[in-house]
Amino acid sequence: MEFNVNSPILFVVAGFAVAVVLAQSICFLIKAWRRARDLGMDMKKLGRTARTAAIFTIAPAAAIVISVITLSKDLGVPLPWLRLSVVGNLSYETIAATNAESAMGLTFGQVSSLTAQQYVTIAAVMTVSILIGIWLVPLIGERLLNGMITLENRDKKWGEIFSASMFIGMISAFIGYVFCDFSGIFRGDLSGLIPVCVMTVSALVMTALGLASKRKGLRVLADYALPVSLIAGMASAVPFTAWLG
Amino acid sequence: MRQESAYLRSVHREGRIWNISVAVILLLVPVAVALIYRTMPDWHGFALGLLATAPMYWAVGAIETVTYVPMLGAGGSYLSFVTGNISNLKLPVALNALEQAGVSINSEEGEIVSTIAIAVSSIVTTLIILGVVLITPLTPLLNAPALAPAFAQILPALFGALGVVFISKNWKIAVAPVLLMLVLFIAIPALNAGTVGIMVPVGVLFTLGVSRILYKRGIL
Known part of the structure; x- marks a missing residue:
């Protein structure tokens, strides 16, 4: 063949x-x-x-x-x-x-x-x-998650802080990544500002939708806040790239 | 005292069966192609390619497993590690769903919400890829140069929105790790899109350490 x-x-x-x-x-x-x-x-x-x-x-x-x-x-x-x-x-x-x-x-x-x-x-x-992840989750996944249950049983408040800290740690790494080309502005290369501007737009839209969704009759906005912010941020990349790229 | 529920035990049992089956099927794909075309791999090329790729992937994969499983829950982990695109899709979907539902991943309700969000996301992704790539030739539109900047900035757009939600709720926890990551990513040129995955566990461990200190001092 x-x-x-x-x-x-x-x-x-x-x-x-x-x-x-x-x-x-x-x-x-x-x-x-x-x-x-x-x-x-x-x-x-x-x-x-x-x-x-x-x-x-x-x-x-x-x-x-x-x-x-x-x-x-x-x-x-x-x-x-x-x-x-x-x-x-x-x-x-x-x-x-x-x-x-x-x-x-x-x-x-x-x-x-x-x-x-x-x-x-x-x-x-x-x-x-x-393939490592597919194999490892069946091997250690249950033990890891039971460890989380034990942690929470020992100290519920610390268990909640532990989970929040994991999420924040992950998000902070990606926020840092957004600034990885930022130092280029000191050499006159403004393209490193594009992801920073996009992140700012997305964060502002998310904040606005979050605040608006607290008003009566606008609760539905909370359900779509993340996808709308994502699209708004991505859309803003087009003019920002034309301007700074 | 909360214990592992019968539901969770059955998720782990079925998850193991599914994941090991999928892993075997994936390994059989190149074998099947080799049998169909009556050929063998170029073993020299395979060894060199594997040597250049696998050590890094296996190390990152092991770290990702330990880091992401507690955030994704049981069902979410089995699905996410099979369907991939964890940090750019499955984890944000789960985080948003948990936030929307107002439940913790450590509760059974959180486990269910995370699984539903990740399962729906996986199904939609598969159908979109199937629809666009195989049935509807949208390639020219998606490949349009005008749209390229938008798709290049998906992570900043994603983590801008997610960040504002989680940081505003946990600002005391967030200050130190965000500052650390900003300094590291701005100061060290080697840190970029290719290495951000390695920095996730660094960020998580650092945040856990800072949180523990703040908690012990009664600040949290």
């Missing part, structure tokens, strides 16, 4: 794996939904949570689609489709593909055609490199 990176059989192979992962998401969703009903949770509120999650996902998912398109120039559609639907993200997958290609004397972004052997090698490197 002649090899082609977009061969229908590769779509079938990738599609099967993606279908299994989709089935896992559906099973976990049904299981959690049933448990919520058994616990007597507010199902309308949960419906809103699900709707907000779906709407919020659209913009990042569009970015993931762009990643698939970027990788597909070298690898065809099926492999990037699989890698970015399961486990991966753009930076990981690009580095893995680049390393695998360069190990065989190829240059990422400049590959016109791959042989079946090269394709299998790249797919194997990308797969083996990224």
Whole structure:
């Protein structure tokens, strides 16, 4: 059989794996939904949570689609489709593909055609490199989460501060990242200000929507505050880039 | 005293089965392609590629597991580590859902809310990729140069909005880690998009240390 990176059989192979992962998401969703009903949770509120999650996902998912398109120039559609639907993200997958290609004397972004052997090698490197999280969660996930329960049983207030601190620690790292090119302004390069301006716009929109949602009749704004702020921030990047880029 | 519930135990049991099955299926993908096309990997290229990639990924993956699992909950963790895109999608979705519902991830309600948000997000992502890449050729629109700056700034837009919510509620906890990260990222050129994942556990450990001191002194 002649090899082609977009061969229908590769779509079938990738599609099967993606279908299994989709089935896992559906099973976990049904299981959690049933448990919520058994616990007597507010199902309308949960419906809103699900709707907000779906709407919020659209913009990042569009970015993931762009990643698939970027990788597909070298690898065809099926492999990037699989890698970015399961486990991966753009930076990981690009580095893995680049390393695998360069190990065989190829240059990422400049590959016109791959042989079946090269394709299998790249797919194997990308797969083996990224699987650690899938294996580790079943091995240590329960122990980690039971540790959190023990912590909270010992001291409830510290348990809550512990959780909040983890979230803040993670968010502070990403806020720091937004400023990673900031020092360029001292050399006259203003492009490092673009992410800072985008973050500021997003934060301001979130604040405005949060305050507005406290007013009577505008409660619904709280449900859509994050997706709207995300889109507003991303949209502001276009003029900021034209101005500072 | 709260204990692991029967529901949580069943989530772990099923999660293990799902994740190990998916891992095996993923490993079988290159094997299947090799069998279909009657070829073998270029073992030299495989070894070199793996050597250049795996040590960093395995280290980061191990750190991410320890860091993110307590934030995602059981169901959310099993799903997120299978579907990927954790820091740029699954974790923000879970954080926002928990905030909206007013529940803690350490409660069973929080566990359920996080799982529902992450499951919905995973399903929507899969369907969007499927729809756009395979069925509707929106490639020219998404690839339009005019939109490129917007997609390049997704993380600043995301963490601007999330940051304002969590920092305003926990400003005493947030001051020190945010200042530390600003100084580090501005002063050290090596810290960038590629290394932010490594800085997440640094930020988390530092914040936990500061919070512990503040808590012991009665400030929190």
